[in-house]
Amino acid sequence: MLFNSLSFILFFLIVITLHYTIRSWKAQKTILLFASYIFYAAWNPPFVILLWFSTVVDWYVAKSLENEEKVVTRRILLSVSLLVNLGLLGFFKYGEFLLENFVGALNFLGIDFQAAAPSIILPVGISFYTFQTLSYTLDIYFRRAKPSKSFLDFALYVTFFPQLVAGPIVRATEFLPQCEEPRRATRDQFGWGLYFITLGLFQKVVLADGMLSSASDTVFGHTDGSIFVLDAWLGVLAFSAQIFCDFAGYSTCAIGVALCLGFALPDNFRSPYAAIGFSDFWKRWHMTLSTWLRDYLYISLGGNRHGTFRTLVNLMVTMLIGGLWHGASWTFVAWGALHGSYLVAEHLLRQKFGGCSWVKTVLGRFSLGMLTFFLVCLGWVFFRAKDFSSAWLLMSSLFSFSGTGVQLLPTLEMMQVTVVVVGLLASHWYLHEKRLEHAMQNFPAWLVVVIWTSMLFGLILMQGGANAFIYFQF
Amino acid sequence: MPSSTSSFKTYQLERIIPKHHWATLALATLLSVSLLTFSWEFYCRSLGYAPTLNDTKDLWASRRVLIEKDPTRTVLIGASRMLFDFDMDVYEKEMGERPLQLATVGTNPGPYLEDLANHPKFSGTVIVGVVPGLFFAPGGPPMKSPLDHLKYFQDWSPSQKVGHYLGMFLERRFAFINQEDLTLNQLLLSFKISNREKAKFHPELPPYFYKIDEERQGGMTDIAAQDIKLQKRIQQIWIPLFTPPPDKKKMSPSEKKAQVKKMADMVLEKTKKNVDKIVARGGKVVFIRLPSTGQLREIENKYTPRAGFWDRILEETQSPGVHFEDFDQLKGFNCPEWSHLSKGDSTEFTKRLIPILKKLRNKGKI
Numbered sequence: 001m002l003f004n005s006l007s008f009i010l011f012f013l014i015v016i017t018l019h020y021t022i023r024s025w026k027a028q029k030t031i032l033l034f035a036s037y038i039f040y041a042a043w044n045p046p047f048v049i050l051l052w053f054s055t056v057v058d059w060y061v062a063k064s065l066e067n068e069e070k071v072v073t074r075r076i077l078l079s080v081s082l083l084v085n086l087g088l089l090g091f092f093k094y095g096e097f098l099l100e101n102f103v104g105a106l107n108f109l110g111i112d113f114q115a116a117a118p119s120i121i122l123p124v125g126i127s128f129y130t131f132q133t134l135s136y137t138l139d140i141y142f143r144r145a146k147p148s149k150s151f152l153d154f155a156l157y158v159t160f161f162p163q164l165v166a167g168p169i170v171r172a173t174e175f176l177p178q179c180e181e182p183r184r185a186t187r188d189q190f191g192w193g194l195y196f197i198t199l200g201l202f203q204k205v206v207l208a209d210g211m212l213s214s215a216s217d218t219v220f221g222h223t224d225g226s227i228f229v230l231d232a233w234l235g236v237l238a239f240s241a242q243i244f245c246d247f248a249g250y251s252t253c254a255i256g257v258a259l260c261l262g263f264a265l266p267d268n269f270r271s272p273y274a275a276i277g278f279s280d281f282w283k284r285w286h287m288t289l290s291t292w293l294r295d296y297l298y299i300s301l302g303g304n305r306h307g308t309f310r311t312l313v314n315l316m317v318t319m320l321i322g323g324l325w326h327g328a329s330w331t332f333v334a335w336g337a338l339h340g341s342y343l344v345a346e347h348l349l350r351q352k353f354g355g356c357s358w359v360k361t362v363l364g365r366f367s368l369g370m371l372t373f374f375l376v377c378l379g380w381v382f383f384r385a386k387d388f389s390s391a392w393l394l395m396s397s398l399f400s401f402s403g404t405g406v407q408l409l410p411t412l413e414m415m416q417v418t419v420v421v422v423g424l425l426a427s428h429w430y431l432h433e434k435r436l437e438h439a440m441q442n443f444p445a446w447l448v449v450v451i452w453t454s455m456l457f458g459l460i461l462m463q464g465g466a467n468a469f470i471y472f473q474f
Numbered sequence: 475m476p477s478s479t480s481s482f483k484t485y486q487l488e489r490i491i492p493k494h495h496w497a498t499l500a501l502a503t504l505l506s507v508s509l510l511t512f513s514w515e516f517y518c519r520s521l522g523y524a525p526t527l528n529d530t531k532d533l534w535a536s537r538r539v540l541i542e543k544d545p546t547r548t549v550l551i552g553a554s555r556m557l558f559d560f561d562m563d564v565y566e567k568e569m570g571e572r573p574l575q576l577a578t579v580g581t582n583p584g585p586y587l588e589d590l591a592n593h594p595k596f597s598g599t600v601i602v603g604v605v606p607g608l609f610f611a612p613g614g615p616p617m618k619s620p621l622d623h624l625k626y627f628q629d630w631s632p633s634q635k636v637g638h639y640l641g642m643f644l645e646r647r648f649a650f651i652n653q654e655d656l657t658l659n660q661l662l663l664s665f666k667i668s669n670r671e672k673a674k675f676h677p678e679l680p681p682y683f684y685k686i687d688e689e690r691q692g693g694m695t696d697i698a699a700q701d702i703k704l705q706k707r708i709q710q711i712w713i714p715l716f717t718p719p720p721d722k723k724k725m726s727p728s729e730k731k732a733q734v735k736k737m738a739d740m741v742l743e744k745t746k747k748n749v750d751k752i753v754a755r756g757g758k759v760v761f762i763r764l765p766s767t768g769q770l771r772e773i774e775n776k777y778t779p780r781a782g783f784w785d786r787i788l789e790e791t792q793s794p795g796v797h798f799e800d801f802d803q804l805k806g807f808n809c810p811e812w813s814h815l816s817k818g819d820s821t822e823f824t825k826r827l828i829p830i831l832k833k834l835r836n837k838g839k840i
Contacts, residue, residue: 001633002633005633005634005637006636006637006640006641006644007633007634007636007637007640008633009640010636010640011633041632042631042632042633042636043631043632043633044631045632174487175487177487178487186491187496187497188491188494188495188496188497189489189491189496190496190497191495191496191497191498191499191500192491192492192496194496194500195496195499195500206658210657210658210659255489259489264487264488264489265487265489266487406674407670407672407673407674408673408674409673410667410669410673411667411668411669411670411673412662412663412665412667415667416662435490437489437490437491437492438490438492440492440494441492441493441494445494445495445498445499448494448499449499449502449503449506452499452500452503453503453506453507453510456503456507457507457510457511458658460507460511460514460650461514461656461657461658461661462657462658462659463651463652463653463656463657463658
């Protein structure tokens with residue numbers, strides 16, 4: 001079920017009504033759990049079984065890990081969880097990719113082999129909930145956390161519908177304590193939650209789908225010769241803004257929906273396009289994934305504890321896997337490799353030039369911020385392009401100043417992209433050092449109403465169809 | 475990638491709530507949005523808009539799904555002419571069966587025919603509306619549209635079904651819910667900002683000029699049937715849409731002719747295969763060429779002459795066909811914007827078409 005659909009509005013109204021009319025906390029949680037299964041099943045009912053399977057396996061593995069002292073047995077138990085979760089992810093998400101590459105490798109070696117084309121449907125949000133359950137088992141294994149005492153709480157943690165299919169990826173240590181006491185939003189929390197939902201939907205429906213997707217689709221969909229440099233850049237900028245508005249929009253909705261139910265979810269984005277450097281970017285972009293990769297992969301590989309070379313290798317490996325997490329394609333690996341290279345280069349440059357005073361000036365910080373944004377945009381080319389030939393075509397168009405190439409975009413779309421991208425960058429720089437909550441607090445009440453009304457009326461005017469969020473495919 | 479160390483403490487995650495009276499602000503917002511929305515609704519109605527269903531993929535899927543329940547039904551496929559010009563009430567009254575309307579605007583019906591041909595149980599009659607320029611289109615939007623509709627139907631989820639019925643509830647009540655004309659993007663287009671001289675993109679599509687009901691019975695709006703200014707605007711949109719794009723490869727006329735024939739052969743081969751499959755299961759296929767007039771008819775005659783296209787469809791597939799120019803009673807209808815009949819004329823046209831279809835039925839051809 002999509003947040004930007006009428007069926008979700010009906011679903012949410014029913015859930016909210018039940019949540020606030022039933023007194024028993026256990027009954028409330030049970031309703032939320034069933035509602036979450038309905039939310040997931042409304043897309044493709046059979047795939048709920050995967051959720052149940054993952055939930056049951058990790059519940060029993062964690063229980064067994066708690067009392068088990070033998071290292072070998074603990075490792076076997078952890079392996080079961082890893083095998084189940086990564087196995088499901090591997091089969092559904094990477095099955096076709098692996099087979100394709102296997103066949104490609106055999107053909108390259110001169111062995112004529114053709115495999116029957118498998119038709120595997122990717123269960124929506126599988127990358128998100130497998131990472132979430134994995135983090136629980138890993139935390140128990142490393143004795144960083146205690147297993148949940150209640151199966152209901154644990155099942156709700158895995159399945160909680162606001163963040164089930166596209167994050168934020170919540171840790172058990174953040175969510176399970178919230179299940180211990182009854183959660184009811186105050187009037188102000190509820191109102192602020194509604195504001196968040198409106199903001200998220202506005203980002204998704206009006207900005208991402210309405211203002212940016214057409215230009216982005218046109219430019220990235222063009223394969224017939226080079227593109228005029230201005231159109232190429234506007235297409236890339238359009239996608240850069242679209243991917244943010246789409247994904248941050250989902251996270252904002254998720255936080256708002258959870259808040260209306262009395263639950264708190266962590267931030268997932270914090271003005272990433274005002275990041276100064278790539279280490280800063282990854283502290284602001286998809287924060288719950290980057291901290292997951294940091295805690296369970298980068299640090300497990302040794303982090304920055306074994307000298308510069310190992311640190312750089314660890315960074316690169318983490319980013320390559322992070323790239324592959326986003327999709328079963330070599331273009332995503334290339335995107336991860338590019339970001340890994342950015343981080344490696346930044347690490348080395350910091351060691352050499354970190355002490356320079358100009359870096360700390362306003363102009364220096366702004367210049368570095370814009371350079372970061374520029375390089376992030378180049379990375380999105382590989383993320384969005386359907387294959388390498390399209391990516392190279394666009395890359396060459398971005399730096400072709402001969403005035404040739406096809407002019408693809410209507411003037412209106414060029415204006416829309418420019419206005420949204422400039423507005424987005426300005427808002428990110430405005431919120432660079434502060435949270436949205438603090439900024440809103442300083443706005444007079446009438447201004448909040450004007451902003452809120454504009455966003456809601458914009459949504460009504462846009463009449464957007466229920467287009468899936470980009471990150472659902474991951 | 476943050477390179478700091480992590481913290482695994484169990485803690486109570488709380489969110490900051492900005493210090494405002496959010497419940498009051500929410501109510502004030504609700505009030506102002508309601509005011510704006512109702513004002514917008516009244517303004518749209520004052521412009522002549524009335525509540526109408528949107529011709530969405532959900533609406534199409536809601537009709538397509540009925541084949542699963544009754545695979546012997548008569549199905550209408552084709553493009554907008556089939557959607558506007560074929561009166562299902564008249565057909566039901568005269569032929570004793572309610573057909574399913576699956577035609578979609580700007581569409582090559584080939585993928586729909588293939589879908590029915592590959593359906594394991596379908597054995598009904600298919601009435602295929604032929605607009606040669608679309609029927610023989612090898613790709614682009616005429617092919618994308620039906621493929622998108624079919625994909626949408628195959629993946630039609632329970633939540634989309636619920637959303638569809640909720641959407642129809644609202645569409646029947648509010649005139650401003652009009653995805654053809656009144657979305658924010660359509661409103662921005664009305665500023666008519668001129669484009670760069672060398673810019674290349676798809677030609678403009680016509681504005682809202684038809685309505686549709688729950689069973690997908692389409693029909694031209696009264697405004698479009700009467701407003702000459704609107705008709706002229708739509709006529710000017712048809713010209714580039716129905717004119718083939720310039721030849722990039724600079725082929726000689728004979729080379730071009732050979733290429734067009736080659737593409738037509740491919741389409742016909744596929745069509746024959748699909749027709750044969752349906753006929754083999756006991757189904758029937760009949761092709762219909764609905765009226766077009768004015769400069770558009772001239773363009774059609776120039777680029778898709780009857781002998782090379784319409785006649786070949788019937789010849790290759792050995793199927794019956796009804797061309798509006800072959801029957802006196804079907805000639806002489808006026809298409810206000812050259813491509814479609816008005817609502818009243820569509821009823822009259824279907825009434826005149828029925829005896830021809832009955833004859834075909836009596837001969838066992840449909």
